[in-house]
Amino acid sequence: MKNNTTDKAVLAKVFDLMNDWILESQNPDTPVIDYHKPEELQKILKLNISPEGANIDEILVEIQKYLKYAVKTGHPAYLNQLFGGFNFPAFLGELVTALTNTSMYTYEVAPVATLMEKALMEKMIGYTGWKSGTGSLLTGGSNTNMVAMLLARNVKFDGSKMNGIPSGVRPAVLVSERSHFSMLKGANTIGIGQNAVIKVPVDENGRMRGTAVQNAFNKAVADGYTPFILCTTAGTTETGSFDAINEVSDFAQTNNLWHHVDGSWGGSSIISKKYQHLFLGLEKADSFSWNPHKLMNIPLICSALLVKGNNVMREEIQSYDSDYIYHSNDNSDYDLGPASLQCGRRVDSLKLWLAWKFYGDEGYAKRIEHLYDLAGYCTTYVENHDDLELLFPTQSLNVNFRFRTPEGIDVDAFNEALRYKLIETGDAMVNYCILPKGLSIRLVLLNPDLTQEDLDRFYNRFLNAAYLLLKQWQKPVVKVNSL
Structure with a gap:
């Protein structure tokens, strides 16, 4: 050129x-693919x-x-992962971000993006109920959970930032048995080991409750562990369940535990007043993960970690040997790099700013409420169809179901094969998970442009593919006599 x-x-x-x-x-x-x-x-x-x-x-x-x-992730038949849809103002933000190509470590090289990110973090913290807080955009929900663990480790074990875990101490993390696998990765990364992640049983609705936490805590202490952080989930990956945040917050405070709320999936629901009750007790928590690249349909990656208090992130993360980039001047308080584990960091604030500016709080609330309505519609569809079975009571935006198979056909194997058949034909992309009742097709509702007509089309394609596959699986086996 x-x-x-x-x-x-x-x-x-x-x-x-x-x-x-x-x-x-x-x-x-x-085709979706x-x-x-x-x-x-x-x-x-x-x-x-x-x-x-x-x-x-x-x-x-x-x-x-x-x-x-x-893969056409904005396609109405893309119902596969915890991201999707097409957000035009955010897309424009991505183009301008690549065009300007800057990094988020200092105000000097990213003045507008820095002020935007600070304004966005203040806005998001406004939903938590905290009197004060700080936040940062990180590289995904897994990293927000890991950094929350790191902060908790440094705060709860004095001197661990400089000297590591005190000798003779066995730190432990309490999480829901349905928590995200990033909790295990985080424990590995901060040096306490994956065996230190203690999984707490959930109730019939997939929720971690106070009594179960108490029992797990007591056993951990009896086994010689020192629990230091308790992680609840606001929207589990498989079932969309919200842990009993309020019950767990009270327990965490009583036992001097850092309480982290992983809202990577369901966190954006807090924008809607209709669903803010799901976050009761968040005001007592210490940190909160919130991924706009999921329910707010911001292009990947756009993940925020919010932390109660004004200085915890900077104090527990920054190092002091980087005078080649961080200088003492009138603008140094605006530098975001010292509170980040990264040096070079991509601008993720512009796309979120433009989208939120475009839709506003009310617009986003309506988009999210529409998705909850669609989840209810899908649930009713499954419950009213003789050939479909609901495998878990719908908690938020995940609808778990499967095709009923005749006796003699392995229902798990059939539904897994059916799921891959839909992908191969490009008719739909939907994922699955393993629940107590078996393999479940996991329909995820997060594209706010979806309509009931789109979902009717999905179910028609799903059922038609199932009936065709069933004929293949039911073909009689012809036995040939050997000579």
């Missing part, structure tokens, strides 16, 4: 490709980089191939 004319022409072509892809993603008659097995896709893509490089036309071809075979 030697001149502006060429630049503009190439950009125009790229924007046309993106626009076409957006329109295809919103068309329910297009043009599926190929890895070996087949490798042959199609011909992934190689030549010593002499490539011209811009070849680069455009690479973009075309990428878009052709990418």
Whole structure:
């Protein structure tokens, strides 16, 4: 690209490709994925980089191939993971973020983004009920949980920031048995080991309650552990359950435990006054994970860790040997880097700022409430259909169900095969999990552009694929007599 004319022409072509892809993603008659097995896709893509490089036309071809075979996560049949949908103002924010290409360590190099992030953190903290707090955008919900553990370790074990865990102490983390696997990874990362993660049984609705926490705590102490942090979940990955935050907060305070609330999945529900009761007791917690890249449909990654108090993050994370980048001046109090484990950090504030600015609090509340209504609609659909079975009472935005199979057909194996068949045809992408009753199709409602018509279409495709697969599984076996 030697001149502006060429630049503009190439950009125009790229924007046309993106626009076409957006329109295809919103068309329910297009496949959610043009599926190929890895070996087949490798042959199609011909992934190689030549010593002499490539011209811009070849680069455009690479973009075309990428878009052709990418999963359309904004598609109405994409119901697979805890992210999805298409948020246009946030998308614009992503483009400008890449264009300006800065890092979030100092106000000097990211003045607007720094002020935006600080304003966003203050706004989000306003939902917690805390008198004061700080926050930071991190690289995913797993990292927010890990950093919360790190902060708790440093606060509860004096001197551990500089000297590590005190000799003879066996720290322990109390979590729901349905907590996210990042709790195990976090324990590994901060040096206490995964065996120090003690999983607390949940009730029939997938909720961790106060009595179960008390029993797990007592056993941990009897086994020689020193619990220092208690983690509740506001929206479990499999069932969307909200732990009894208020009960657990009281227990944490009584026993001098750091209380972290993992709202990575359901945290955005707090924007809606209709669902703020799910967070009762959050005002007593010490930290809160909230992922706008899930229910707020912000492009990945956009994850916030909010911490009660004004200085905990900076005091427990910053080091003091970085004078080449952090200088004492009138703006140093605005630098966000000292409170982050990262040095270079991507700007994630602009896309969230533009989206929230566009929809406002009321707009986002309506979008989230619409999703809860759709979850209720899907639940009723399953309960009223003879060939479908609800595997778990719907708690929020996860609808767990399966296709009923005739006697003699393994229901788990059949539903797993059915799920992959839907992906191979591009008819739908939906995931599964393992619950006490067996393998469950896990329908996740987080795309606010979905309608009841979209979900009717999904169930029709699901059932049609199930009936076709059932015929294959029920074919009589022809026995051939051997000579």
